[in-house]
Amino acid sequence: MGIMFGFDERISPEQLRVWRAFERAYGRVSEQLEADLVELHRLPLAWYEVLARLSEAEGHKLRMSQLADMVMLSPSGLSRLVDRMIKEGLIRRIPVEKDARGFYAILAEPGRKRLEEATGTHHRGVLDYMISRFNDEELAQFTAFLERLHD
Amino acid sequence: MGIMFGFDERISPEQLRVWRAFERAYGRVSEQLEADLVELHRLPLAWYEVLARLSEAEGHKLRMSQLADMVMLSPSGLSRLVDRMIKEGLIRRIPVEKDARGFYAILAEPGRKRLEEATGTHHRGVLDYMISRFNDEELAQFTAFLERLHD
Numbered sequence: 001m002g003i004m005f006g007f008d009e010r011i012s013p014e015q016l017r018v019w020r021a022f023e024r025a026y027g028r029v030s031e032q033l034e035a036d037l038v039e040l041h042r043l044p045l046a047w048y049e050v051l052a053r054l055s056e057a058e059g060h061k062l063r064m065s066q067l068a069d070m071v072m073l074s075p076s077g078l079s080r081l082v083d084r085m086i087k088e089g090l091i092r093r094i095p096v097e098k099d100a101r102g103f104y105a106i107l108a109e110p111g112r113k114r115l116e117e118a119t120g121t122h123h124r125g126v127l128d129y130m131i132s133r134f135n136d137e138e139l140a141q142f143t144a145f146l147e148r149l150h151d
Numbered sequence: 152m153g154i155m156f157g158f159d160e161r162i163s164p165e166q167l168r169v170w171r172a173f174e175r176a177y178g179r180v181s182e183q184l185e186a187d188l189v190e191l192h193r194l195p196l197a198w199y200e201v202l203a204r205l206s207e208a209e210g211h212k213l214r215m216s217q218l219a220d221m222v223m224l225s226p227s228g229l230s231r232l233v234d235r236m237i238k239e240g241l242i243r244r245i246p247v248e249k250d251a252r253g254f255y256a257i258l259a260e261p262g263r264k265r266l267e268e269a270t271g272t273h274h275r276g277v278l279d280y281m282i283s284r285f286n287d288e289e290l291a292q293f294t295a296f297l298e299r300l301h302d
Binding site for chain 1: 177180297
């Protein structure tokens with residue numbers, strides 16, 4: 001049924017299955033986390049992530065390049081996201097000293113409040129949709145497997 | 152530094168780490184797979200996935216609802232994607248008999264050719280960015296872990 005390939009490009013169906021399992025697992029988990037955040041807090045998952053990373057950072061601020069790397073967005077994707085979050089008053093933009101073109105995103109008070117309201121929902125989701133599926137040993141193993149894919 | 156929570160909403164830093172590891176791993180792998188497909192074949196990853204699922208399906212066609220479920224897109228997201236792929240001539244839309252509002256997406260010849268060209272690139276990426284990081288036993292275990300998150 002599918003397309004035929006040269007020998008050197010073959011991978012086994014079992015090997016291809018890991019990518020499809022990964023895609024589906026990520027899709028399912030992120031879709032459920034996002035649905036809860038949007039329903040209860042009108043907060044898309046990527047917005048939640050930006051607020052959470054800022055709240056954990058020194059001075060509640062991060063350079064745009066650091067933030068882009070943390071939330072796995074392209075610079076242009078992050079820039080659009082940040083513009084919308086500034087418009088809603090959740091974060092602010094402040095210039096970087098001695099770097100005319102650089103700036104930080106910094107958590108604003110409404111953003112801090114919104115994050116505080118939403119964090120329980122997010123953590124409950126991570127528990128329900130991920131952590132509850134594993135015992136402690138499995139969870140450590142799964143995390144270690146995932147971290148092998150980070151570079 | 153971070154926000155404080157009520158006791159019942161706490162999850163441990165180790166537990167939260169699995170979600171962040173998952174997010175970063177998925178981001179890294181999909182970003183690398185997409186970069187190769189776009190550079191060598193001008194084919195975004197989601198387009199590749201649509202072509203691959205159609206090529207494997209009976210008659211090279213799928214109902215829109217089946218396809219949306221397979222590629223983890225919302226109906227509106229898939230609809231926009233399919234419109235662009237039809238415009239490029241890679242797939243076609245055909246009506247479902249006895250269902251005035253339903254239709255199939257079906258693989259068109261230029262789409263079949265484009266998929267054939269791109270499949271080696273995709274498989275090499277899955278090997279390099281995922282499979283090569285594990286031995287056979289680990290790969291089976293990792294796949295099984297991922298499949299626990301599917302529902």
